[in-house]
Amino acid sequence: xxxxxxxxxxxxxxxxxxxxxxxxxxxxxxxxxxxxxxxxxxxxxxxxxxxxxxxxxxxxxxxxxxxxxxxxxxxxxxxxxxxxxxxxxxxxxxxxxxxxxxxxxxxxxxxxxxxxxxxxxxxxxxxxxxxxxxxxxxxxxxxxxxxxxxxxxxxxxxxxxxxxxxxxxxxxxxxxxxxxxxxxxxxxxxxxxxxxxxxxxxxxxxxxxxxxxxxxxxxxxxxxxxxxxxxxxxxxxxxxxxxxxxxxxxxxxxxxxxxxxxxxxxxxxxxxxxxxxxxxxxxxxxxxxxxxxxxxxxxxxxxxxxxxxxxxxxxxxxxxxxxxxxxxxxxxxxxxxxxxxxxxxxxxxxxxxxxxxxxxxxxxxxxxxxxxxxxxxxxxxxxxxxxxxxxxxxxxxxxxxxxxxxxxxxxxxxxxxxxxxxxxx
Numbered sequence: 001x002x003x004x005x006x007x008x009x010x011x012x013x014x015x016x017x018x019x020x021x022x023x024x025x026x027x028x029x030x031x032x033x034x035x036x037x038x039x040x041x042x043x044x045x046x047x048x049x050x051x052x053x054x055x056x057x058x059x060x061x062x063x064x065x066x067x068x069x070x071x072x073x074x075x076x077x078x079x080x081x082x083x084x085x086x087x088x089x090x091x092x093x094x095x096x097x098x099x100x101x102x103x104x105x106x107x108x109x110x111x112x113x114x115x116x117x118x119x120x121x122x123x124x125x126x127x128x129x130x131x132x133x134x135x136x137x138x139x140x141x142x143x144x145x146x147x148x149x150x151x152x153x154x155x156x157x158x159x160x161x162x163x164x165x166x167x168x169x170x171x172x173x174x175x176x177x178x179x180x181x182x183x184x185x186x187x188x189x190x191x192x193x194x195x196x197x198x199x200x201x202x203x204x205x206x207x208x209x210x211x212x213x214x215x216x217x218x219x220x221x222x223x224x225x226x227x228x229x230x231x232x233x234x235x236x237x238x239x240x241x242x243x244x245x246x247x248x249x250x251x252x253x254x255x256x257x258x259x260x261x262x263x264x265x266x267x268x269x270x271x272x273x274x275x276x277x278x279x280x281x282x283x284x285x286x287x288x289x290x291x292x293x294x295x296x297x298x299x300x301x302x303x304x305x306x307x308x309x310x311x312x313x314x315x316x317x318x319x320x321x322x323x324x325x326x327x328x329x330x331x332x333x334x335x336x337x338x339x340x341x342x343x344x345x346x347x348x349x350x351x352x353x354x355x356x357x358x359x360x361x362x363x364x365x366x367x368x369x370x371x372x373x374x375x376x377x378x379x380x381x382x383x384x385x386x387x388x389x390x391x392x393x394x395x396x397x398x399x400x401x402x403x404x405x406x407x408x409x410x411x412x413x414x415x416x417x418x419x420x421x422x423x424x425x
Contacts, residue, residue, distance in 0.1 A: 007130040009186025010122060011140055013179040015148045017077070017119075020175025021112075022152030023159060023168050024084065028105060031091075031165035032098075041098060048102045049109035050369060057113035058362035062217035064114065064354025069121040070187055072354075076115030077180035083107045085173035091166035117358035124345045124353060138341035139286025142334065143279055150275040221355030224348075229407045231347055231360060234340055238364040240398040241306075244391050246371020247378075248310065252391065255384050256313045266319055273323050274330035281334020289338050294411040295402075298339050302399035304332035310392025314385040343411050 028049075032042045064072050087104055090096040127137045159168045225231055249271070257267035289297070305328075312325040348356045378387035402408035 004130040004132065006186045007126040007132070007137060009182055010119075010126055011144050013182035013186075014119060014141065015144045016175050016182065017179040018145060018148035019152035019155065020172040020179075022149060023156040023175070024108070024172045026153065026156040027160050027165040027168040027172070028087075028101075030160055031087075031169075032101070034165065036098060045102065045105050047369070048106045049112075051109070052106050053109035053113040053116075054362050054365050055113070056110050057117045057358050057365075059218065060114035061117060061221050061355025061358035062214055064118045064121050064358065065217070065351060069118040069125070069354060070183065072118035073115055073122065074180045074183050076111045076118065077176045077183070080108060080111045080115065080176040081173050081180075083111060084169055084176065088166045088170045088173075096166070113362075114358075117354065117361060120357050120361060121353045123341075124348075124350065127345075133290035134342040134345060135289030135338050136286045138345070139282050139284075139289050139334075139338035141341070142337040143282035143286060145337075146275055146279045146282060146334070150272070150279070218355060221352055221359055224352055225356050225359055228347060230410050231344065231356075233402060233405070233408060234344060235360050235363050237398050237402070238340070239367045241395060242364060243367035243371050243374065244395045244398070246368050247375030247391055248371075250372040251375035251379065252310075252313070252384070252388055255379055256388075259384055262319055270322060270326055274326040274333075277327045277330025278334045281331040282338065283334070284331075285335045285338040289335065289342075292335075294339050294343065294414075295409050297335055298411065299400070299403055301332040301335040301339070305329040305336065306399050307392045307396040310388045310395065314388035314392070339411070346414070 028045055029042050032038070032045050036042075060072075083104055087096065087101065090100060090104075123137060123141065124134075127134055130137070156168065159171065225235070253267055253270060254264075256262075257264055257270075260266070308325050309329050312322050317325075344357065344360060345353075375387065375391070378390055382390070
């Protein structure tokens with residue numbers, strides 16, 4: 001087997017899973033809206049999925065380190081087949097009540113959290129086996145994610161319209177089965193490699209219960225994360241930008257589309273153009289990212305991809321001008337995740353990859369649910385243009401503050417396979 005086959009297979013499995021997730025993100029809310037007509041119940045379903053997803057992603061890191069990321073990822077996908085598949089089955093049988101749907105959605109989120117965390121922890125192991133630069137793998141992963149998210153949303157919308165939301169969820173269940181099957185197939189010759197870095201790190205095991213030992217391992221992961229200033233800085237910055245991005249995409253852009261008179265078509269076009277450009281940027285980063293200075297790439301990418309988007313909408317910019325900003329910003333944004341992902345993976349010791357990376361990811365997602373609330377409050381209080389300027393200024397401050405902090409320049413340190421560290425100028 002080619003050394004890069006497991007990495008390629010992992011990317012394929014991730015793409016399949018992401019398309020399925022997009023189907024559920026559209027099908028489940030639509031199912032609730034069409035059966036209950038309640039926006040409140042629709043919001044409860046979203047909360048029921050996200051709360052256990054984020055919580056268990058943070059808390060199951062030690063489990064990933066103990067059992068190995070491959071085993072946890074495949075198990076989570078296989079259990080998800082049963083949980084998600086139960087929704088269309090119960091719907092056909094006339095047994096799908098709202099309370100039952102809430103439980104199933106919560107269970108699906110509970111499986112997706114550790115499953116996503118385990119897949120994330122597999123990346124450094126697969127990169128090591130493939131013998132490719134970390135930026136190439138993280139760039140390809142970002143391209144796959146953005147492509148699957150963009151095309152998956154369009155596919156999901158058409159599928160839900162064609163077969164109905166409940167039946168569409170059957171495809172989501174199939175996607176989990178396919179993802180598990182691909183992962184098992186492409187990594188079947190590498191179980192020892194994928195488990196080699198998975199044993200729990202030595203901890204002062206507390207006398208008493210196994211729960212105490214588990215909590216000690218979880219605390220060890222937290223202690224490592226909070227003591228690394230670069231990881232803490234990345235985590236805080238991404239949490240803030242995720243909050244502001246959610247305010248932008250979930251509320252500010254739709255309000256702009258309505259108030260500007262361009263309509264919902266312009267909103268869809270803006271997102272499509274930005275996504276297409278970001279895919280091109282991520283592919284470019286996968287090819288050339290290893291040759292670029294990380295810190296300067298980070299600053300330039302966020303300088304182009306961040307605040308200009310908000311300013312373009314706040315000013316009376318013609319639609320073509322907004323789209324030009326979207327193309328430039330989208331392409332620049334494609335370089336961000338490859339750089340940040342490479343830095344994060346390289347700074348976490350292999351035996352602690354599961355718990356530290358899962359905590360990091362969960363914290364980065366923690367503010368997303370509040371983005372729409374923030375955007376709505378600002379628009380209601382000050383109007384659209386001032387809200388865009390305020391959010392854009394916050395975005396600029398959060399992403400450019402590292403320019404004033406010398407510790408962020410440690411991003412340019414690249415470890416080699418023999419353990420040496422290279423400092424890029």
